[in-house]
Amino acid sequence: KAGVTQTPRYLIKTRGQQVTLSCSPISGHRSVSWYQQTPGQGLQFLFEYFSETQRNKGNFPGRFSGRQFSNSRSEMNVSTLELGDSALYLCASSPQGTYNEQFFGPGTRLTVL
């Protein structure tokens, strides 16, 4: 099976802009989770979607949002970008939810100038 794919792989934006990142899970996987990875904070959970519904949400401001489509593909959106949003954004998919092993994508590197 093809692995989790994320697009784009690299992105440069300026403060105040918004950005949309995309994640295609492994075929048959219905759960998609998003994480923010930074050198200082490590991996922090953003949210999880299952069958088009947000099932869990991390402690991030409302500027961070996401959605999942009927084919399980997911997008996350960050509005009004801040310098501190510069990070590697990882997507992970699993068959049913986080109690299954999660398979990670390569990440999208977002740089905010």
Added chain:
Amino acid sequence: AQRVTQPEKLLSVFKGAPVELKCNYSYSGSPELFWYVQYSRQRLQLLLRHISRESIKGFTADLNKGETSFHLKKPFAQEEDSAMYYCALKIGGNTPLVFGKGTRLSVIA
């Protein structure tokens, strides 16, 4: 809130030496503990989980509820073990994984 602490940012060992990557957690119940690994230019991947009680690539980890620890051990380090290692916890069901900040293991030839 649950927390995972990996006290060492960087751990350097010589090839053939024993390795122990420390992981402590804060949670009063019965958690599920995991070790994830990220090799250079590769994706984050599951190494092992405590409920499996298995050895992967020579690594083992035992959950010690009394000390709230889940240290990762290997008796003889190999150069290919050099990677970033993350300890993670979940408290059950479909709750999110909580990751530690990671330890970079460097095995010196």
